[in-house]
Amino acid sequence: MSAGYLVNLLYQYADSIAFLLLAALGLMIILGVVNVINLAHGELIMMGAYITTLAANAGHVSLPLAMLLAVVGVGLFGLLLERFVIRRFYNDKLGALVATWGVSLILSQGTLLVFGPSMQSVPLPTWTLAYGGYSFGGYRLLLLGVAVLAVLGAWWMFYHTRFGVRTRATMQNAAMARALGADTRRIYMLTFGAGSALAGLTGALYAPTTTIVPLMGTQFVDVAFITVVVGGGANPIVGALTSAALLALISTPLSSVFGTFTGRIGLLIAALVVIRFFPRGLSGYWQEIRYRQMTKVAS
Amino acid sequence: MRYAKLRGWQTLTGPQEIGHGPIFWSVFALVVLMLLGFPLAGSAFALSNLANFCLYVPMGIGLALLWGYSGVLSFGQAAFFAVAGYVYGILAGNLTDVPFGTLLAAAGGIGACAVLAAVFGYFVFYGQVSGWIIPLLLLVLSLILETFAGQTAGYQWRVGSVLLGGYNGMTGIPSLAIGSLEFGGAATPFYYLVMLLMLGAYLGTRMLVNSHYGHVVAGIRDDIERTRTLGYNVNFIQIQIFVLAAALAGLSGVLYVSWGNYISPSSMGLLAATLPVIWVAVGGRSSLLAVLLSTIALRWLADALAVKGGEYAFLIMGILLLATMLFFPEGIVVMLAHRLRHRPSTRRSAAKSESR
Numbered sequence: 001m002s003a004g005y006l007v008n009l010l011y012q013y014a015d016s017i018a019f020l021l022l023a024a025l026g027l028m029i030i031l032g033v034v035n036v037i038n039l040a041h042g043e044l045i046m047m048g049a050y051i052t053t054l055a056a057n058a059g060h061v062s063l064p065l066a067m068l069l070a071v072v073g074v075g076l077f078g079l080l081l082e083r084f085v086i087r088r089f090y091n092d093k094l095g096a097l098v099a100t101w102g103v104s105l106i107l108s109q110g111t112l113l114v115f116g117p118s119m120q121s122v123p124l125p126t127w128t129l130a131y132g133g134y135s136f137g138g139y140r141l142l143l144l145g146v147a148v149l150a151v152l153g154a155w156w157m158f159y160h161t162r163f164g165v166r167t168r169a170t171m172q173n174a175a176m177a178r179a180l181g182a183d184t185r186r187i188y189m190l191t192f193g194a195g196s197a198l199a200g201l202t203g204a205l206y207a208p209t210t211t212i213v214p215l216m217g218t219q220f221v222d223v224a225f226i227t228v229v230v231g232g233g234a235n236p237i238v239g240a241l242t243s244a245a246l247l248a249l250i251s252t253p254l255s256s257v258f259g260t261f262t263g264r265i266g267l268l269i270a271a272l273v274v275i276r277f278f279p280r281g282l283s284g285y286w287q288e289i290r291y292r293q294m295t296k297v298a299s
Numbered sequence: 300m301r302y303a304k305l306r307g308w309q310t311l312t313g314p315q316e317i318g319h320g321p322i323f324w325s326v327f328a329l330v331v332l333m334l335l336g337f338p339l340a341g342s343a344f345a346l347s348n349l350a351n352f353c354l355y356v357p358m359g360i361g362l363a364l365l366w367g368y369s370g371v372l373s374f375g376q377a378a379f380f381a382v383a384g385y386v387y388g389i390l391a392g393n394l395t396d397v398p399f400g401t402l403l404a405a406a407g408g409i410g411a412c413a414v415l416a417a418v419f420g421y422f423v424f425y426g427q428v429s430g431w432i433i434p435l436l437l438l439v440l441s442l443i444l445e446t447f448a449g450q451t452a453g454y455q456w457r458v459g460s461v462l463l464g465g466y467n468g469m470t471g472i473p474s475l476a477i478g479s480l481e482f483g484g485a486a487t488p489f490y491y492l493v494m495l496l497m498l499g500a501y502l503g504t505r506m507l508v509n510s511h512y513g514h515v516v517a518g519i520r521d522d523i524e525r526t527r528t529l530g531y532n533v534n535f536i537q538i539q540i541f542v543l544a545a546a547l548a549g550l551s552g553v554l555y556v557s558w559g560n561y562i563s564p565s566s567m568g569l570l571a572a573t574l575p576v577i578w579v580a581v582g583g584r585s586s587l588l589a590v591l592l593s594t595i596a597l598r599w600l601a602d603a604l605a606v607k608g609g610e611y612a613f614l615i616m617g618i619l620l621l622a623t624m625l626f627f628p629e630g631i632v633v634m635l636a637h638r639l640r641h642r643p644s645t646r647r648s649a650a651k652s653e654s655r
């Protein structure tokens with residue numbers, strides 16, 4: 001086994017981690033804080049890709065600016081979605097699932113009606129690196145960089161800002177946080193907007209790499225859902241990192257040897273096994289261990 | 300809530316379902332008679348269409364049982380529907396010379412999705428996961444099955460003498476038959492078979508939900524920990540209901556392939572997975588009858604809209620679903636039923652909803 005082969009394997013692993021993190025981070029943050037699952041997440045990703053592509057192809061703006069537009073646009077749409085739909089389902093997780101499912105149908109079929117079955121995608125920036133006989137797409141490495149930055153950004157927001165303290169208080173005990181003056185409604189709304197903006201970012205980043213079709217969200221949501229189920233909502237950052245690392249470890253060898261489809265089956269089986277033993281996901285288990293340690297210290 | 304244990308035929312009428320009293324049952328009997336007499340009056344085309352709409356009712360009722368009565372939401376009904384259809388197609392295509400081969404194939408198809416549901420149910424129900432995980436994983440399961448069925452094009456994907464057919468679907472599936480009596484889509488026998496199974500599924504689940512067992516199921520929905528403390532094997536009962544719902548979806552799947560002699564991967568895709576959820580949400584998940592009516596009505600609506608192009612149909616279905624969830628969360632048919640009735644028998648269920 002040459003060093004080049006190992007580096008190639010590592011590159012593929014990094015590529016899967018970036019994909020899982022970017023697909024799931026927004027969804028997981030929304031689950032952890034607002035405690036709803038947004039089934040329209042895939043359509044928000046699709047929306048990000050459409051805005052990027054339209055802005056770059058028809059609006060003739062530069063690609064980074066088009067991506068920024070997508071992030072802002074989808075984030076604003078998320079705020080509207082929260083205000084008019086999600087807000088009614090704070091205490092009804094299954095209701096939120098079904099309602100956002102309706103939203104997802106409207107968005108995907110509406111896009112199909114307005115923009116037709118497919119769209120010319122923006123050209124992929126062609127930076128390549130070569131090592132040991134393998135060549136690597138520089139854009140893919142950039143994706144990993146952005147994924148890591150997104151996680152770091154979320155971590156900084158949660159643990160190093162006043163807003164983050166209030167958000168974590170809301171996650172632990174919303175009624176208590178409200179009593180102490182945290183505006184939980186505003187926190188929910190902004191978090192939902194931020195999670196949606198992350199979906200827009202994902203769509204924008206992957207827009208040059210795939211075909212732009214109205215149902216493109218589905219290729220993100222199946223892995224996003226599995227990542228969220230395995231990670232759990234107890235701590236979005238720990239959940240996203242551990243779950244993406246574990247799942248990429250399972251799917252990378254399976255996909256590279258047997259193909260993408262077997263990789264997906266492996267992910268589903270992994271998810272079933274994980275929830276059989278850790279029903280609240282990896283981050284729920286991590287939280288349990290921490291609480292146990294805390295009580296041990298106290299007593 | 301005062302609760303008297305109902306037995307046998309008494310369970311046909313009980314607090315867990317709307318529609319009581321002589322007037323309701325007279326109307327019910329009248330509608331059944333009209334449905335049974337329809338082949339005398341309607342054209343063959345209308346008959347075949349009506350049978351097509353009604354064959355989805357078991358799948359809808361299964362989801363109503365699962366979501367409305369046991370509190371477990373599922374996006375997997377379409378997957379089970381299609382698994383039963385595919386397995387039926389494979390078995391029936393290979394058992395053409397065996398007597399009662401299609402009946403064996405039907406049993407195999409429904410059995411296959413019951414087994415799949417039991418295995419899936421073991422992980423999620425014994426893991427005691429929170430409610431949102433189950434629909435999410437079932438959605439992923441549907442997508443994976445669709446991808447799998449989609450890539451089965453070509454001769455290497457052949458089971459016995461049956462080609463799986465990839466995205467083009469499996470064609471030439473034999474219809475159900477008993478001896479020389481064949482239940483093909485356009486024929487009157489198929490219509491009567493569908494009516495029999497639809498009414499059987501409705502009345503059977505209605506008796507189930509009003510039985511002692513049905514009250515335990517509702518107890519799990521209302522307070523799972525309390526029901527567990529009372530000594531019921533909650534996880535196992537949830538698996539049973541989940542398997543029953545899957546088997547009902549499988550029944551619909553078998554009837555569907557017997558009707559059209561064809562099944563394709565899109566019948567378990569994302570859009571297909573949506574439809575049962577829409578029927579149940581729009582009808583009202585707290586009532587089996589409401590779901591029966593909304594299933595037939597929405598199947599008819601989708602058919603009428605499909606003439607104008609599929610994307611309009613799904614757009615309108617999405618708007619209908621969102622509007623129902625926002626403005627009539629208990630379902631449109633159930634809301635209308637609540638508005639309609641001012642009969643003495645309603646007082647009991649009004650008291651029931653207060654005591655929750």
